[in-house]
Amino acid sequence: MKQSILNLVLSSSMLLAVATHAGDKVDYPDGYRTWTHIKTMVLHKGHPLENPFMGIHHVYGNAKAVEGMKSGRFDDGTVLVFDLLEYMTSDNASTEGDRVLVGVMVKDNSKYLSTGGWGFEGFAGDSSAKRLVDDDGKSCFDCHAAEHEHDYVFTRWRD
Amino acid sequence: MKQSILNLVLSSSMLLAVATHAGDKVDYPDGYRTWTHIKTMVLHKGHPLENPFMGIHHVYGNAKAVEGMKSGRFDDGTVLVFDLLEYMTSDNASTEGDRVLVGVMVKDNSKYLSTGGWGFEGFAGDSSAKRLVDDDGKSCFDCHAAEHEHDYVFTRWRD
Numbered sequence: 001m002k003q004s005i006l007n008l009v010l011s012s013s014m015l016l017a018v019a020t021h022a023g024d025k026v027d028y029p030d031g032y033r034t035w036t037h038i039k040t041m042v043l044h045k046g047h048p049l050e051n052p053f054m055g056i057h058h059v060y061g062n063a064k065a066v067e068g069m070k071s072g073r074f075d076d077g078t079v080l081v082f083d084l085l086e087y088m089t090s091d092n093a094s095t096e097g098d099r100v101l102v103g104v105m106v107k108d109n110s111k112y113l114s115t116g117g118w119g120f121e122g123f124a125g126d127s128s129a130k131r132l133v134d135d136d137g138k139s140c141f142d143c144h145a146a147e148h149e150h151d152y153v154f155t156r157w158r159d
Numbered sequence: 160m161k162q163s164i165l166n167l168v169l170s171s172s173m174l175l176a177v178a179t180h181a182g183d184k185v186d187y188p189d190g191y192r193t194w195t196h197i198k199t200m201v202l203h204k205g206h207p208l209e210n211p212f213m214g215i216h217h218v219y220g221n222a223k224a225v226e227g228m229k230s231g232r233f234d235d236g237t238v239l240v241f242d243l244l245e246y247m248t249s250d251n252a253s254t255e256g257d258r259v260l261v262g263v264m265v266k267d268n269s270k271y272l273s274t275g276g277w278g279f280e281g282f283a284g285d286s287s288a289k290r291l292v293d294d295d296g297k298s299c300f301d302c303h304a305a306e307h308e309h310d311y312v313f314t315r316w317r318d
Contacts, residue, residue, distance in 0.1 A: 033318065034225070037196035037217065042253035050251075058196065066193070092209075094201035096317065126318070158255070159192065159285070 024111040026104050026121035028128035032081040035060040038069060038155055042087055042094075052132075055100050056087040059155045064107075069157035072150055076117075078107035080153065099126050105153070115141040116152040183270040185263050185280035187287035191240040194219040197228060197314055201246055201253075211291075214259050215246040218314045223266075228316035231309055235276075237266040239312065258285050264299075264312070274300035275311040 029035075038059045043049055060081040061069065068074030081104055086097030102123045109117040120137030124130040133140065144152040188194075197218045202208055219240040220228065227233030240263055245256030261282045268276040279296030283289040292299065303311040 034195045036193045037219070040199055040215065040217065040255060042201075042248075044248070044251040044253070047251035056199065058199065060196070089201075089203070092203040092206035094203070096199060 024108075024119060025131075026106050026119040028123055029079055029081050029102070029104050030128075032060045032062075032079070032083070032102075035062050035079075035081070036066050038066070038080075039158055052101065053084060054087075055084050056094075056096055057082055057084045059083075066157070068107075068151070068153070069155070074107045074151050074153065076108050076110075078105075080105040080155070101125065101132060112137070116144065116148070118144070118152055183267075183278060184290075185265050185278040187282055188238055188240050188261070188263050189287075191219045191221075191238070191242070191261075194221050194238075194240070195225050197225070197239075198317055211260065212243060213246075214243050215253075215255055216241055216243045218242075225316070227266075227310065227312070228314070233266045233310050233312065235267050235269075237264075239264040239314070260284065260291060271296070275303065275307070277303070277311055279303075 038061050040056065040058045042056045043053050045054060047054065060083060062077075062079045064075050064078040065080050068078050081102060083102055084100040086100060088095055088097050104119075104121045104123070106112075106119040106121075107117055108119060112119040115137045118137070118141070120133055120140035122132030124132055141152070144154070147154055150156075197220050199215065199217045201215045202212050204213060206213065219242060221236075221238045223234050223237040224239050227237050240261060242261055243259040245259060247254055247256050263278075263280045263282070265271075265278040265280075266276055267278060271278040274296045277296070277300070279292055279299035281291030283291055300311070303313070306313055309315075
């Protein structure tokens with residue numbers, strides 16, 4: 001009888017754990033525009049990642065992200081932002097246009113163990129509510145897995 | 160006699176003022192890479208400013224610069240940085256290369272009155288010592304003068 005109750009309690013805990021995991025949504029990175037700008041890149045038409053990443057993107061990081069860039073390991077609490085804008089060229093000058101999406105990686109080894117300790121999310125345009133990732137970051141992680149020696153982060157610090 | 164001494168003192172002060180003005184070099188903006196990234200633009204071959212500004216440039220500002228961007232008036236102590244890097248394209252992706260120059264604007268209405276209250280300087284490549292401006296910023300200001308309604312600053316804040 002005691003064993004049955006214990007089993008019941010354990011099962012409930014596990015269900016709760018799974019439920020909590022599924023609810024671990026990545027927050028919109030409020031204030032990231034004043035965080036450290038790490039690097040910029042432009043993906044043009046014809047690039048393998050043009051859908052959905054065509055345009056000019058800036059990568060921003062909070063203080064822990066900047067530390068991690070230098071050591072190659074990122075502590076829990078690290079937040080990296082991939083800020084994608086339209087990229088327009090005329091008269092031999094290219095400028096930034098409307099925001100396409102805001103991609104976010106948040107490090108939390110307990111919450112996001114199955115995706116390398118990183119939570120992934122995307123927010124459409126200027127919205128902090130319209131979410132773009134619907135598979136708990138599995139498809140994001142499939143691509144980032146190639147960077148396992150740099151804690152699954154593509155971006156490198158440059159001075 | 161008293162008047163003569165007063166004249167002598169005044170003349171000496173004026174000479175000192177002129178000497179001080181000529182020595183008001185703009186400092187290298189230590190730490191600007193962690194200041195706020197304001198915007199980015201790419202100038203291609205054929206652009207009127209290709210020499211010397213061809214490449215990808217990021218504009219960074221200290222806290223006073225960000226305040227000024229929003230009000231359109233910049234307080235003394237504002238520092239804006241124009242960080243110019245090489246821009247290379249291959250396989251439908253464009254990336255940042257070596258640093259070409261670091262341009263700086265510093266606001267000080269008493270020091271730089273003849274150039275709109277702004278001190279201008281450029282530093283070659285990654286050097287904080289090799290200076291590029293040899294006319295006290297007059298040629299820089301000639302171009303920036305067009306932006307007199309925005310306190311001589313071309314860059315605008317974007318969210």
